[in-house]
Amino acid sequence: MAPRRVVQLSLEQPTHAVCVVGVEMVVDVHSDVPKGAKTFGAAGSPGVEVSVLYDPQRVTRPSGKTRWPLDASVDVVVSVDTASKDLDDLTVRVSYFGEHESRALGHATLYLTGVDVSLDVDTDRTGTVRRSRGDKKTWRWGPEGYGAILLVNCDRDSHTSMRPDLASRQLASMADLQDMSPMVLSCNGPDELFDSHKLVLSVPLSDSKRVGVFCSRGGNFLSDYKQVLGPRQLSYKVERQPGEQEVRFYVEGLAFPDADFLGLVSLSVSLVDTGTLPEAPLFTDTVVFRVAPWIMTPSTQPPLDLYVCSVLDDHGSNEKFLDDMSYLALKADCKLIICPWFENRNDRWIQDEMEFGYIEAPHKSFPVVFDSPRERGLKDFPYKKILGPDFGYVTRKSLFSGPSSLDSFGNLDVSPPVTVGGQHYPLGRILVGSSFPEASGRRMAKVVLNFLFAQRVQAPVELYSDWLSVGHVDEFLSFVPTSDKKGFRLLLASPSACLKLFQEKREEGHGEAAQFDGLDNVIKRSINEMLADRTLQSDNLYAQKCIDRNREVLKRELGLTERDIIDLPQLFTQKDSYAEAFFPDMVNMVVLGRYLGIPKPYGPIIDGRCCLEEKVRSLLEPLGLRCIFIDDYLSYHKMMGEIHCGTNVRRQPFPFKWWHMVP
Incomplete structure (x- = not known):
């Protein structure tokens, strides 16, 4: 006190x-x-x-x-x-x-x-500002918590500017006010008092680059709103009009939580006696905001938009693949958005370029695309084509080194909500691939990891993905929704499950059935040949050990049991000490509600059916899922990627309010 x-x-x-x-x-x-x-x-x-x-x-x-x-x-x-x-x-x-x-x-x-002086914000998190004489300097998590919330004003409401709204000291549009949090200054007292006293609004120097404040004079024109606090202005003498009892302000966030920013900012108003030397503050009222974190959505959330690239290269166009995606989007009742080749410059890996998430306050929520440090053909697409009204943008790029393959966002995923040892993660946990913990190797850029950890609400888990040539977590795991109490299953690529399936088929007399049957200009490999190939066996023993290591981490960090995990048959081969998928990697699928777009594996044909497809159907369709196998062999698999790598999905936000959790 x-x-x-x-x-x-x-x-x-x-x-x-x-x-x-x-x-x-x-x-x-x-x-x-x-x-x-x-x-x-x-x-x-x-x-x-x-x-x-x-x-x-x-x-x-x-x-x-x-x-x-x-x-x-x-x-x-x-x-x-x-x-x-x-x-x-x-x-x-x-x-x-x-x-x-x-x-x-x-x-x-x-x-x-x-004199009645009070600075008030949405402390109760109801979406409106109410007068409070309680503790406005403290911000508390949880369903019984309190404290105001601030959105980073990272969308672009202006039709004339190419920059996000937060980059300008001018109001972008009247709609821009909806992205800001209201703040009300009560200042009731005799007008004569303010001849010798003044009200001063201020922000600490450390917070000034992270928050902007606009003063409202009650009009309907952009000129009626001016920025009074921000990176270049630490204080503002409030221009109170005679008889005015309330002055309204709008507050915008300028920065997300990060390694050097916990996410809390404070603003104060002081009643200052101007008749003394030096001028003396008689009273100060302070409010605290927490900047809303960027939140990822898992593949178990309902889809809204499916993104895919149109490409034209030496293999021709991917028109058939686009047709398959159109069918899938239609079945899943989501919108298909195609990035044309002249915008992606024949860069088809749209999953690697960006990750969709959202930010939320009690009064407003909007999606925010996280642009990866990857600098390929799609590098301008998120900023130039996705950033817009009520669609925000954020990125993190290292100033000291170029991006590695692990910086691509096929190496970034998030689990559904989980409970681990009594700790509930209602927004899931972020998953990123990294190098072997006890050895040097490729890791995701520190600036990206710092950003992800600083959001706090989806406590990241690092997995071992550096054993793969591309090195992405989506090469060995995926999540699918289910209608049972658990709500989801973790899918893991499994060499041992694949070899076991092939052994069973050989014992049933189908040893001559061949992998890649149905593909032209591809060497066929019979089940007998694959099971007799010691190099292939050794490669997959190693791959299974790497996946098993991740399996234990995932069980421990996500609170999973074996009943929550489904092993999808998959084989890998070693090239230059790194693993690649031997046939199209089925776990690298796109999940659109109960419809799964799965890479067609071209497995051995037995009784007129692909035995790999039949195995996957038997594992997933009893859960109410629909498996749709899509040919991506030439247009994606041969280029070391699959369907998930070549698609991206914007999904519905969680109904759970992030401020109700206790991280």
Whole structure:
């Protein structure tokens, strides 16, 4: 609690003071005392609360007439409950008495002017600003928590600017106000008081580059709103109009939480007496905001938009693949968005370029695309084509080194909501691929990892993906939704499940059935040949060990059991000490609700059906999922990617409000 302001009294002349509604002020009754005075009494006019604070160990509360001993352990505290209509319209009178005299030896008069000053934000997280006299300086998580929330104004509402709204000190449009959090300054009191007092809004230097404040003068034109606080302005003298009791402000976030920013910013208003040298603040009210984190959505959330690239290269166009995606989007009732080849410059790996997420406050939510550090043909697409009204943009790029393959966002995923050892993660946990923990190797850029960890609400988990040539987590895992209590299954690529399936088919007399049957200009490999290939066996023993290591981490960090995991048959081959998918990697699928777009594996044909497809159907379709196998062999697989790598999905946000969790 801030120390109470002290006002000294005088026997010679009245004292004048300003008292803020609801704020206690100490009246010094000890400094100017009549000779012989031993006791005193204090009374206030209507509207003034007068109370006496004392140490009961040293002072006995008087009975009868309220005369208190002039003891150092006795303080008089006053407060007012409403703003004054005129200057000095409230009074406190202190009378001093001798040991036994009933007649006062002297009097001191304090004239008070009550002023109502309060800075208020949406502390209750209801979407509206309400007056609060509670703790506005503290921000607390949880369903019973409190504290205001700020959105990073990272969309682009302006039709004339190419930059996000936060890059401008001008209001982009009237719609831009919806991306900001309202803040109200109450300032009720006699107009004459503000001839000698001023209200100053301020932001700490450390927060000034992370927050912008616009003052509203109540009009419907952009010129009625001006930025008064921000990176180049730390304070603002409030331009209060005569009779004005409220001044409205709009606050925008300028930066996401990061390694050097916990996400909390504060703003203060001070009532300053301009008649003193130096000018003295009489009262300060402070509010705290937390900047909303960027939140990823897992593949179990319903799809809204399916993104895919149109390409034209030496193999021809991917028109058939686009047709298959169109069919899939139609079945899943989501919108298909095709990035044309002249915008992607024949870069088909749209999953690697960006990740969709969202930000949310009680009054507003909008999607935000996270642009990866990857610098390929699609590098301009998120900024130039996705950033727009109510669609934000954020990126992190290393200043010290170029991106590695692990910086692509096929190496970034997030689990569905999970509970681990009593700790609930209602927004899931972010998953990123990294190098072997005990060895050097490729890792995701530190600036990206720092950003992900700083969001706090999806506590990241690092997995081992550096054993793969491309090195992405989507090469060995995926999540699919289910309608049971668990709500999802983790799918893992499994060499051992594949070899076991092939052994079963050989024992059933199908050893001559061949992998890649149905593909032209591709060497066929019979089941017998694959099972006899010691190099292939060795490669997949190693791949299985790497996946098993991740399996244990995922079980531990996501609170999973074996019942929550489904092994999809898959084989890998080693090239230059790194693994690649031997046939199209089925776990690298696109999940659109219950419809799964799965790479067609071209497995051995048995009784007219691909045994790999049949195995996957038997594992997933009993869960209510629909498996649609799509040929991506030439257009994606041969280029070391699959369907998930070549697609991207914007999904519905979680219904759960992130501020209700306790990270």
